[in-house]
Amino acid sequence: MSDLDDLEKIGAAARQLLEMIETRLTNEHFKTPEKYGATSETSASLRDERLRTAVRFAASASELKPGVAGRVLVVDDQPENRDVLVRHLERQGHRSAQAENGRQAIEMLRQEAFDLVLLDVAMPEMDGYTVLGQVKADPTLRHLPVIMISALDEIETVVHCIQAGAEDFLAKPFNPTLLRARIGASLEKKSFRDQEQAYLHRIEETQKRLEEELSEASRYVVSTLPPPMREPFEISWAYDPSTELGGDSFGYHWIDDSHFAIYLLDVCGHGVGAALLSVAAINVIRSGSLPRTDFLDPAQVLSGLNDAFQMENHNNMFFTIWYGVYDLVARSIRHASGGHPAALLLKSSPDGIDVVEHLRCPGMLVGAMPAISYKSETTSVPENSRLFVFCDGAYEIARPDHTRLDFDDEFIPFLVRNGRNPNVPQDVLGWVRSVHGSDVLTDDFSFIAMDFPR
Amino acid sequence: MTLTILEDTNDLLFLELAGPLDISGTREIETRFLAHVASATRPVIVDLSQVTFLASFGMRMIFDAIKSLDRKAKKLVMLNPQPAVAKVLELGGVNEVAVISFDEADARAKAL
Numbered sequence: 001m002s003d004l005d006d007l008e009k010i011g012a013a014a015r016q017l018l019e020m021i022e023t024r025l026t027n028e029h030f031k032t033p034e035k036y037g038a039t040s041e042t043s044a045s046l047r048d049e050r051l052r053t054a055v056r057f058a059a060s061a062s063e064l065k066p067g068v069a070g071r072v073l074v075v076d077d078q079p080e081n082r083d084v085l086v087r088h089l090e091r092q093g094h095r096s097a098q099a100e101n102g103r104q105a106i107e108m109l110r111q112e113a114f115d116l117v118l119l120d121v122a123m124p125e126m127d128g129y130t131v132l133g134q135v136k137a138d139p140t141l142r143h144l145p146v147i148m149i150s151a152l153d154e155i156e157t158v159v160h161c162i163q164a165g166a167e168d169f170l171a172k173p174f175n176p177t178l179l180r181a182r183i184g185a186s187l188e189k190k191s192f193r194d195q196e197q198a199y200l201h202r203i204e205e206t207q208k209r210l211e212e213e214l215s216e217a218s219r220y221v222v223s224t225l226p227p228p229m230r231e232p233f234e235i236s237w238a239y240d241p242s243t244e245l246g247g248d249s250f251g252y253h254w255i256d257d258s259h260f261a262i263y264l265l266d267v268c269g270h271g272v273g274a275a276l277l278s279v280a281a282i283n284v285i286r287s288g289s290l291p292r293t294d295f296l297d298p299a300q301v302l303s304g305l306n307d308a309f310q311m312e313n314h315n316n317m318f319f320t321i322w323y324g325v326y327d328l329v330a331r332s333i334r335h336a337s338g339g340h341p342a343a344l345l346l347k348s349s350p351d352g353i354d355v356v357e358h359l360r361c362p363g364m365l366v367g368a369m370p371a372i373s374y375k376s377e378t379t380s381v382p383e384n385s386r387l388f389v390f391c392d393g394a395y396e397i398a399r400p401d402h403t404r405l406d407f408d409d410e411f412i413p414f415l416v417r418n419g420r421n422p423n424v425p426q427d428v429l430g431w432v433r434s435v436h437g438s439d440v441l442t443d444d445f446s447f448i449a450m451d452f453p454r
Numbered sequence: 455m456t457l458t459i460l461e462d463t464n465d466l467l468f469l470e471l472a473g474p475l476d477i478s479g480t481r482e483i484e485t486r487f488l489a490h491v492a493s494a495t496r497p498v499i500v501d502l503s504q505v506t507f508l509a510s511f512g513m514r515m516i517f518d519a520i521k522s523l524d525r526k527a528k529k530l531v532m533l534n535p536q537p538a539v540a541k542v543l544e545l546g547g548v549n550e551v552a553v554i555s556f557d558e559a560d561a562r563a564k565a566l
Binding site: 266268269311316317318320337338339340341362363364365368369372392396404443 | 477507509510511513514517518520521544545546547548550551
């Protein structure tokens with residue numbers, strides 16, 4: 001910055017001097033002997049004009065703001081050429097380093113950081129064209145701008161260099177204005193490119209961090225799901241969120257020695273917001289932390305959830321839920337639904353054929369409207385029955401031709417046919433993926449199968 | 455997804471939705487639909503006969519509309535939903551807080 005300060009001081013002084021000349025000096029001040037072949041009047045006039053021109057140049061030169069300052073590598077086998085360029089560069093506020101041949105230039109470029117290379121075309125050992133080729137082939141150097149320096153008769157080589165990626169060229173002997181303009185333009189472009197790379201790097205870093213956080217959140221959501229169960233019920237499930245974080249969640253736990261709760265909820269949408277609400281709601285159910293609520297009564301649970309999770313207070317999101325309580329002694333399920341698909345009970349009919357019973361007790365979506373009452377129903381559970389609890393993402397499946405899987409004509413028959421398979425949740429997931437024509441479903445998939453003891 | 459104004463009088467706003475009310479379909483018309491409903495000081499009938507699919511995002515839009523009109527003591531009537539759409543409306547409990555009708559004259563009578 002001290003060079004810049006000096007330049008500005010010189011400029012200010014020059015402008016002051018110009019003003020003095022224009023106001024105070026007249027031709028009378030210049031008395032030139034006539035031996036020089038000019039009249040005193042014309043000679044004085046000429047001197048006056050030259051002085052004005054010189055001072056104007058000094059004044060205007062200082063007003064040329066130096067552009068982006070950079071570190072420049074000057075590569076030329078002629079010391080005097082390098083000296084001229086280095087002097088120009090330093091006058092313009094740049095820092096510089098010198099290499100006397102191509103090989104040395106490549107070594108320096110790989111060891112130190114530069115913003116620009118001024119590269120002579122014709123050099124012994126390794127010429128400028130070869131150096132340029134190596135720079136452009138190196139991923140760590142290829143974005144470095146290179147200005148070729150050439151004699152006027154080397155224009156063919158210069159054309160090849162431009163085609164090979166050189167930024168520009170300068171002819172010897174150097175014109176200071178062109179030198180300044182081309183270096184300034186190249187450094188400015190380099191500066192923009194560096195900024196762009198820095199932004200890109202920051203975006204990549206942010207994206208990477210968000211992906212890591214999403215993965216961690218996803219692991220947390222999965223960790224809240226209960227492990228499969230063997231005794232006294234066999235429970236298996238399949239869970240496949242459509243994005244990193246899903247809006248589905250489910251659970252099951254003993255309320256007391258003879259009552260077992262099983263529940264599945266589905267927040268509208270998916271992603272981070274849906275997952276947060278989903279986990280919050282499932283933790284409330286698991287911990288039994290709704291005030292004045294008997295968790296043996298599904299209708300009370302849904303009313304309590306509806307009061308606690310009104311959509312106006314939860315980012316305009318609601319959820320659907322199926323909640324059931326199995327009574328081990330009475331061998332029955334008491335259940336309620338808040339806008340959720342009915343659970344299905346697979347059981348054998350008197351003539352030995354498997355049929356499904358819909359455990360349907362419709363109620364409003366949870367959080368959609370305040371002060372809603374729900375109702376519960378009780379369904380007997382015969383021996384050797386199997387309960388399926390699932391979200392709408394398990395059957396609202398679009399085919400590649402945009403037609404949709406039919407719940408009554410396709411989904412139910414599939415469950416009747418395959419419902420006794422040991423790992424029916426995974427079977428259903430594999431089947432709907434094949435129907436969809438892709439392993440990536442458009443909605444979250446959750447499916448629980450529960451066997452009751454004989 | 456399209457939204458059409460079929461009738462806009464001092465007594466009634468009659469809208470028609472057409473297409474799938476899934477995530478993208480709902481996003482296409484949600485702002486305009488709710489703006490019409492929010493500015494309405496009269497009952498609203500929505501013809502759903504051309505709605506081919508109703509997902510949870512569409513349900514959220516419908517509940518927002520119901521609540522918006524409820525604050526002004528006005529009714530939302532849904533007309534002629536296709537069977538699959540009617541099933542979702544019923545499953546979500548919409549029939550508890552809004553009217554679902556399969557006849558236009560009936561819809562007009564119930565809207566007022």
